[in-house]
Amino acid sequence: MKFVILRLYRFLLFFYQKVKNFLFYLNKKEIQIKAAAYTLPIFVGGRVKITSNTFLGKNVCFNGMKIYGLGKVWIGDNFHSGAECMIITNIHNYDHGKAIPYDETYIEKNVKIENNVWLGSRVLILGGVTIGEGAIIQAGAVVVNNIPAYGIAGGSPAKVFKQRNIQHYEQLKKEEKFY
Template sequence: MMITENHNINGNALPYDETSIYKDIVIGDNVWLGSRVLILGGVNIGEGAVVQAGSVVVRDIPALSIAGGHPAIVFSKRDSEHYFSLKEQQKFH
């Protein structure tokens, strides 16, 4: 699920006003998102990143990172030499 719209809590009514705030989500090439991942607006997920199932992504995930949790944090990296070798050989699944 990707949520790019949020209520304006700093507007002219409580708990929020009638305006919305929109933030883009950018997902790079060959990103693997597990089941039931939630991505909030304003987040960039870099090329080749992997996000574990059930994670909530509230911050950017750098390219080739492996992240997970609530909120998602980077806990490992993919082997860049191996990744780019497969990409150059066009070994896509």
């Protein structure tokens, strides 16, 4: 009888640990969307943190995105992000600050991402940038300058190295074939 009770105890302890670990995993998933304006549907996968100064279009898909800072962020329709992307709209005042390396003043810069933009995983976008319609940003890119419409960009800093086929793009857009 002792043996049966011991086995049952071990099983319950094992089951308890599995449930506890699963609940811990669920609590770690960070989803905070405080967007100023949005249109459904919004698809969320991975950890997402969106500020209240963010305006979202329709059919937006985040596979991991964090937006930091007080600047405004506009994200257009049919946007898709890879894992662990980040947008930072504030920078420290290092140029005319009252201390070195910087003072307590933040400089806010807005970000605009137009319709049908796709960001690869771990893309970093800094404030003051516009990413044009239909642009694709390669994984790991650091976007510090504007990216034109239909541009395919990558690197650090991100540079356009190719253009999309505009006729094909416009045909798909006309047929409303959005993913």
